[in-house]
Amino acid sequence: QTYPCGGVPAGAPQATYKRGSMVEMSFAKQIDSYYASNPGTLSFRAMLQDAPSTISRVLQSQLDSDSPSGTTFSFTLWVPSSLPTGNYTLVGEYETNNPKFGNNTAFYECADIQLI
Numbered sequence: 093q094t095y096p097c098g099g100v101p102a103g104a105p106q107a108t109y110k111r112g113s114m115v116e117m118s119f120a121k122q123i124d125s126y127y128a129s130n131p132g133t134l135s136f137r138a139m140l141q142d143a144p145s146t147i148s149r150v151l152q153s154q155l156d157s158d159s160p161s162g163t164t165f166s167f168t169l170w171v172p173s174s175l176p177t178g179n180y181t182l183v184g185e186y187e188t189n190n191p192k193f194g195n196n197t198a199f200y201e202c203a204d205i206q207l208i
Contacts, residue, residue: 097202105206112173125188132156132189
């Protein structure tokens, strides 16, 4: 699949956020892939849709825990005022670091947003 949203094209923004603001987000852990010897991370990244390889910023990240499948992690994201206005893809990423998944150790949730 194509990083990060499986090749699904960007659509109309589903939410609008102001640069320089704090935003509450949640991320549901759908599969328990905790790897104790090298814990993965859960993170949120904002990628400018017109230039995702140029403007891509991690907004928040935390280490995985041994919490079970179905656990919801809550994040308070600060949206930097230095990011350009425009349409973004907000990517929730669960990087497991778990070798039982081979080369596919990351799982994604995506949403189209607008920053003003």
